[in-house]
Amino acid sequence: MSKRLFIGVFDNEGSTLAAVRASRQHGFKVVDVYAPYAVHGVEEAMGLAPSRLPWFVFAVGLLGASLKVWFEFWTTAVDWPVNVGGKPFNSLPAFVPVTFEVMVLFAAVGAVLSFFVVCRLYPAKRAVLPVSGVTDNRFAVVLEQTDSTFEPAEVEKMFKDLHAVRVEEQITGETA
């Protein structure tokens, strides 16, 4: 079914932040907020759950490290042990540096890839902007009409009070 969206367009982070807070107080559903840069405090205002990414990254890093330790041990002490400088076949201390590097590599690559996946970012993806300029100098707060009590005029007024540049109404097939 189609959706009815109200978009408040602002030109500074202060008003945007206020608008988000106000909308939540009025009990409107804030679908999303668009900003040219990461405005602090919005996530609290929107009430987004904290990301679970760090845990994932930690796991991947650990995996990389343990894989590498095993590989180094297997190659130097098991697969083809050779006497190098009279040192023990399993020279564990010498394995530390590479292990660390590989851990970092795994963790970093894991973090970035998972970010792309979760945010569905991929090359040449078509970007759908709610209003133009949100990557430049505009801020957009997108509300959705959830029930009949939803009063467009009220929304309009609320945004205007918070010095919205303008308020747009969109009827779309899909959520933004």
Place this chain on the structure above:
Amino acid sequence: MSGEKKQYWKTLAEKEGGPEFLRAPAEELSVASPRQFRRRDFMKATGFTLGVAFATGCSRAPVQRALPLLSEPEEFVPGRSLFYSTTCAGCSAGCGVFAKVRDGRPIKLEGNPEHPLSRGGLCATGQASLLGLYDSQRLQHPLKEGKKVSWLEVDRAIQAELARVRNERGTVRVLSGTIPSPTFRAAIQEFLRGFADARHVVYDPLSKSALLDAHAQTHAMRVLPHFHFDKAEVIVSFDADFLGTWISPVEYTAAYRAGRDLGSRHVSYHVQFEPRMSVAGSKADQRFAVAPGEMGLLVTQLTRRVARKAGAWFDESEPESASVTPAFLDELADRLWQARGRTLIVCGTNDSQQQVLTNYLNHLLGNYGTSIDLERPSLQAEGSDHELERLFGELRDGSVQALLIAGANPVFDLPGGEELGDALKKVPLLVSSAERIDETSALAKYVLPEPHYLETWSDTEAISGMVSLRQPTVHPLGETRTLVETIAAWSGKPRSSYDLLRESWKAKIFPRQKKEADFETFWERALEDGFAEVEPGSARPQPFNVRAVIPVLHAQSLAANSFALVLYPTVAMLDGHNAYNPWLHELPDPVTKVTWDNCACVSPATAGRLGLADGDVVRLVTSDSKTLELPTYLQPGQNERVIAVALGYGSRLSARFAKIGPQWIDALLSVGDNGLVGVNAAPLLTLSLGALQYTASEVTVTRTGKQRELASTQTHDTLTVPKRLTPRGSGPRPLIQETSLAAYRKDPHSGVEDHEEKEDLWPTDHPYSGPRWGMVIDLNACTGCSSCVVACQVENNIPVVGRDEIRRNREMHWLRIDRYYSERESGQIEVAYEPLMCQQCENAPCETVCPVLATVHSEDGLNQQVYNRCIGTRYCANNCPYKGRRFNWFNYAHDDQFENLVLNPDVAVRSRGVMEKCTFCVQRIQEAKIEAKCRGERVADGAVGTACQQSCPARAIYFGDLNDPTSQVSKMMADPRRYRLLEELNVRPSVGYLTVVRNRPAEGDERSKEERHG
């Protein structure tokens, strides 16, 4: 041939096998007649070289059978080496060698341990002489007026001309160097017999004429005595470099070392008086840098003192005092007198008066018959400079119709080569038999190509009664023919050198012995041994003739700002007949460490006064206004009034080396402005007073302002921690650890700085269950003669990189000899040699840092280098405290396909960008291990010998299994004198060194603790 004998002569590895092993394969093969077999198989094996021979335009029938050491057919297993016993012809010393023949081509020369003179050693020149065989610029066919012709043609033409000369009763002369071959000598006499006025003139470019003349005066026989340095407890040498270049260095070195064995009661005491630093001088216990003009005076001074003790006659007039303190001379005289009969005085100058005085000294001390043998004199030099003078006269007034020059190169190595050249042009029939086109043969109407000595039958009588045989190890590679054969051909009955040799032996040598009744057995035995001992020549010395003795009362005075010039031979170049040999040009001189050049050596003090530095080109002008331009080299321990210049350089034979080594935008040529390697100093010699004069006084030195950086592998300013940079309280680095005999007798450990074994961080990680290879080098025995360096180069296919690369400190020799100077309070310069190769460390720093595991440790303790895995980061070399590793900076050329025949098939030729280093001759170790494995035994001690060890005339190198407590090397490792280099790093090297022990009873415990310097 007895089984025992047979067993000996197999390859060193098989030698251990014992008869049953040897017999087994023999039985398997049904041998019709051993003779047939030998022949066919030998030809099979020589097939390869035949191919080469054809390639080089040869079309001759195979040689007669040459007798391998042991002739079971299984010897011709491809890839298995054969050892033929023959005699080296690098110089006239005639050392016994085994030619290691692989698939029909000689690839290495090894000293023959049974040879009574050389005793298994071989010098650098001898080692390198092998390359001459594969020299692509060797003469391959006869030349007439420079054009290639057939032997038939040449023979006809020469025979015709000789006939004419014979009929005209013209004068015929043969000019040659000393010919130690009785057969050859006889052949020449045979040749000359037919002519009315014919004479054989013999000269030595490094003349010993005065020494022979002196004996003619004092003992009424013109011979070179045979010196026994092992029988001497006190050795006094007046400018005789008997360990480097004088007469028979290998033999003397072996004897000298025997006489200095620390185990024995008497360790010889060696005093050297010489103008420049020679190899012998560098080993002396007391050494004095004496101007050549003073040498005679010194001999006189010493003779007077000894004569006084002996109560013998000596001229009463008082000689002026010498620079050496009378006190020392007195002390020396005492020691000589106490040890009379067990001393030896040698004099290397070519001045008969001094030689006579020396003889008198030896006579007074009763050395004749003990340390000096006139009964079995040496035949290693018999040149007469008188004769030479006469011949020159004849040549000048053009009275010589026919001159045959046999192997000599007078235009190059004699003074006045220019005029001589013109004179030679006047000779109607000038025939030269030579291996290469040199300065002389270039002038000859006919040039007869001589074969290389490894291609022919011949013999050598180095010491009267000690005749060694030379047998071919390979089919002649060119259309060459020995002069002996040629003369036979001219005489109308051509025979092979083999038949000629047998004839002359049957006729002359065989009768001189009693042991064998039948000639064949005698011959076979001689062939196997490589030599035969027979009765010496008949000549007997007369009682000493005192009237010949005339003292020298005054030193030659020298004008204020002029110098004495000393012309000397180097270990590598000798008289220059080896100038074709790149190995010898690349070999660092034992003392100067300069390669690819000769230079004007001056003492540092003099250089300081003249404001000269290394590489400043100076012009030397003699009193008779001959000039020479050479780069300067600062030589410590040289007399301040002396300029020393090496002979044998600037030969036309070295023109070929212009572009040797890598060629790239910044590369320099290996030759000088004259297009040759070095400058020929022979023109500065003088032939006067019936002797070649190797010294000239009144020489002036002027700077030319030009520069020529010398390619030296050790520049003296890098031999030291400069005073300015020496941390307070730190002495010299303990690289050479030395002591005095007195101190050693008190405590054998004396001089060893660090006794206790360092403990290992991982003691149990890599136990060595099997053998563990190790090496010990006796620094006291090592004379720095550098034969090991060349031996290593031959064995391991080490490339020649040329002058420019050496100048850039990129020499490739796996084994180098560090030479250290130190100064005593007396101002005397002391020298110590330290052969240094990869130390095969147990905890090798190089291995840990290689990213690709290209250098790892073997289970028998070797530090292995995997060439094909190496990517050339050079990290290993950086991390090697000994800098024992060598890097292939370029693709070092092996372009000369013919020369490549010398390569050892057991050793890979390394490509560009790869690290390489000493492997303890791992290929030899493997061979021995395989042999041992076939018999299911451990590798026996002595079964493996590294190339350097085998070649060392002083037997200074011990190699073997450290895990075998009975092995010689283990015993040496346990020797109290043993120390390791940079012990404190605890990289646990497998190479040990034995301290230098100086025989200085006078100074007791004195040790030169001063900072080492050059």
Place this chain on the structure above:
Amino acid sequence: MAEAAIALRPPLIDGDKTITEVTHDVCAPMEARPTALWWSALFVSSSLLLVGAIAIVYQISVGVGTWGLNRTVGWAFDITNFVFWIGIGHAGTLISAILFLFRQRWRTSVNRAAEAMTIFAVMCAGIFPVIHTGRPWFAYWMFPYPNTRGSLWVNFRSPLVWDFFAISTYLTVSAMFWFIGLLPDLATIRDRATAKWRRKLAGVLSLGWTGSYRAWQRYEVVYLMLAGLGTPLVISVHTIVSWDFATAVLPGWHATIFPPYFVASAIFSGMAMVLTLMIIARKLMHLEDYITIRHIERMSKLVITTSGIVGLAYATEFFTALYSGSSYEQFVFLNRALGPLFWGYWTMVGCNVFVPQLLWFRKVRTCVPAVFVISILVNVGMWFERFIIIVTSLSRDFIPANWFHYAPTRIEVATLVGTFGLFFTLFLLFCRFVPVIAVAEVKGVLKYGKPRMESAHE
């Protein structure tokens, strides 16, 4: 908190910009035609690059012998340049990661360029480990891959292998870090671009970034993650580089002080290089309002701090040598200060310890030309530091018979010049096609639109 500080402290960006202006100021120069100055700069740097390329081709085809190395000095220019460039490569990550963790918000106007510099520097550095080998075509053998040589692996005990992993990891992570930071700006370019090709290109690269806050939230997390990982990484990389020497037995290399010493040196040289480039960039792209004198001052302070650490390290080395009682060790340092390469040593001390002291004076710190000169001198000094460490230790080690001097050939010099060519060519192209300043981040630190009283009680 930060906002409050901003309110009181002088602003990070001059000219009281609006976010609109920011976008315009940064993107306009890129969209305009390149200036003559830019063209000439590009010409110079690319011709230098060509010279280097020729030198390398010649060297690889003929042999490492075309360098001045010898059997005593096996490394010199090659590894010196390698360490030098890696060192420079450290400032970028430092500014992006470490300063980010320390909430140094002034970094926002320099981090983009600094990170770019890092990547280019590491690329320059990466050339040398490959071409310095005798057989560069086999350099890949350093990587442990299953092979037909009896599954022959690499030697994980060798610092060179550690290097291989460290450098490649560092390059990858820095590149990712850079790209993530670039993402929102690419979107900005995409949406304001007039040129079709630019819109297309930016469209592909910006991965469909919309600025949706759900993305922003995770973006922040990832950025923090990368910063957190980058910080130990940047330290580990130069530590490992220092182990190339510290694990060797050579006196003058074998020193435990090397890791901290090298890391400090790296930051030191990196900072100096950032200064050099920033001063060039702000001129070239007219960014005086963004890269303000205060930025230059702050970085100067970092320079003088690290200079202090480096100076201390020099002193400590001498003390350790003296205290060790090892005559070899003591000799090496006497030889550095008084030996044949004394001039190199004193250049290094002069440029790295004495010259930076000038930065104590505010007058100097705020005088752009002065800072520019000093920043260049510092890098000269840092190059010599590596040269002295490597060459003096090698050329005169344990056995005097081995001692030999080193002098570079023209091939080597050309190669070094070439890397500078590569570095500046890449940087100039970067200035043209990528926002030199992190637009999104700068917008975040503007005073513009920050609600007053909120910031007061926050």
